[in-house]
Amino acid sequence: MKMHTSIAAFLLASTLTAFAGQAPAGIADPDLPITHGDRVYAAEQFSNTISVSDPADNKLLGVIKLGDPQPGNLSPLYKGQVLVHGMGFSPDHKTLAVVSIGSNSVSFIDTETNAVKHTTYVGRSPHEAFFTPDGQEVWVTVRGEDYISVIDAHTFEEMIRIKVPAGPGMQIFSPDGKLGYICSSFNPETVVVSVADHQIVGHVKQASPFCPNIAASPDGKQVWFTLKDIGKTQVFNAQAPFDLIKTIDTGPITNHVNLVNNKNGSFAYVTVGGLNEVKVFRTDTFEQVATIPVGNLPHGIWPSGDGTRVYVGLENADALAAIDTLTNKVIATIPIGQAPQAVAYVPNAVTKGDGKDNLVPLGTAGQATHLKLGSKKKQAETSVTLFDQGLTQVLQASVTGLDPKKPYVLALSDKPDGSGTLEALSNFMTNPTGSAIVNAVGPIRQIVKADHQADRRYLVVTASVDGKPGQVIQVQRD
Structure with a gap:
């Protein structure tokens, strides 16, 4: 009797595995x-x-x-x-x-x-x-x-x-x-x-x-x-x-x-x-x-x-x-x-x-430039992709590692460490987990990947002070 029960259980298990359904x-x-x-x-x-x-x-x-x-x-x-x-x-x-x-x-x-x-x-x-x-x-x-x-x-x-x-x-x-x-x-x-x-x-x-x-x-x-x-x-x-x-x-x-x-x-x-x-x-x-x-x-x-x-x-x-x-x-x-x-x-x-x-x-749908931003504490917290649209790109940043529900600015700096002149690209507010998806459009790749160092700018995330870039929180790592 036990053998028959075991066989029945095996057959049932096999059936369920074969007909799992996705x-x-x-x-x-x-x-x-x-x-x-x-x-x-x-x-x-x-x-x-x-x-x-x-x-x-x-x-x-x-x-x-x-x-x-x-x-x-x-x-x-x-x-x-x-x-x-x-x-x-x-x-x-x-x-x-x-x-x-x-x-x-x-x-x-x-x-x-x-x-x-x-x-x-x-x-x-x-x-x-x-x-x-x-x-x-x-x-x-x-x-x-x-x-x-x-x-x-x-x-x-x-x-x-x-x-x-x-x-x-x-x-x-x-x-x-x-x-x-x-x-x-x-x-x-x-x-x-x-x-x-x-x-x-x-x-x-x-x-x-x-x-x-x-x-x-x-x-x-x-x-x-x-x-x-x-x-x-x-x-x-x-x-x-x-x-x-x-x-x-x-x-x-x-x-x-x-x-x-x-x-x-x-x-x-x-x-x-x-x-x-x-x-x-x-x-x-x-x-x-x-x-x-x-x-x-x-x-x-x-x-x-x-x-x-x-x-x-x-x-x-x-x-x-x-x-x-x-x-x-x-x-x-x-x-x-x-x-x-x-x-x-x-x-x-x-x-x-x-x-x-x-x-x-x-x-061209497969053409994009990928960057990362980080802070002093973490080398990579934010991923950035520049989706090629011809002369311009759609920038999308997956921003993480910030304080929740606070305003920030995605900006360009003329210094790699963000200490130079800052130019705002997009203002954003973080969600309750301190993250956000941020977008901008422009000839950004030509700026952040400029051939001449004097012309190059660097992506940074800063605190927002009355809607303008403030203290630099994250800087471009590549």
Whole structure:
């Protein structure tokens, strides 16, 4: 009798392992082994491209160009997209939904041909989009307003708007397709919506107002969301009464979270931009089991169809990091476009041909200059990337190591130690973790990398005195 029980337990364990299911699918869905037909997509905010990579050999195949870089998009914009940012995909793995914040659009892309088959324009500053599990609707968080735009997945027309707290950040669905979970980027409240009738059926209090990302577990039991401003990740019960289960300190500029099932168990992977790390937690005990250094400013993250890898967009490194989830080591780094945001891994995206139609080379989208700033105490606290836009660059600094909720200035100095004349580039305020994302535009590379020493200037972070540069806190290290 004991032998029969053991055999039954073994068979059950084997079945669960073989049918683990990866987000956003359910736990009973089969794992999908990595093949050359799979694709990893990254939405690239400053080059306005979608990079397309083959995970079987971790190779960039090319990019889908949705718009022009600066300065082309500063003129009246009659075509093309700006600030390519969010991404979701259909349950049949044949359509990408790509959100562009600056042009208020959702581009629907055929994964077989890489062609845009329709563009739907929605309200002010949409952020993320995702298909319902039955493939009938696409929900778009219109973060600049206070609603979800529900789009018919076949006609691509808006069907209805779901009123939610202002600034909806992202939505994801329960694996059974019955519930939608919508966190907020402006209000400390996540709402739960019934997919059948589009009515709010639950509320979850957020520890802060700024949630950019949310993920539901394949077993239908948990929902995880990140809080970028305070560096925390929270977990709540996926079923009513939607009670909060756990709050985890994850670190400054906590960006995205996703869930992975593999033979070692069920895990949450969290990108922590201010630490340049991915942190890994068990979903049963919430124990942190790994810290993975990945590169500058990790942002979007998504698992492979079999859970053996996760792919991470490195916003300030123009790269995609591939992590082996059984060893929690980076096994490849793929050069991609500028400032990747959302990442999506789509199994069996291409079922015929080589899947390279309508792709163009990376070109200038892959050109950037990388710098680091530090203080006397720490050699490297702030990463800076200058994304090439022709004669100008978009500067993005991932600033860390400062005092919380205080004003600072990113400036140029004519002395390496910051002791010379200071010229302000951008004023900013740190969040509660003493970090910030700071942007500026100009011919900055030509200044900080000038051939003649007398013409060179150096990036520094200073205290703010009535909006002007004060005491130097961090200086350029390279």
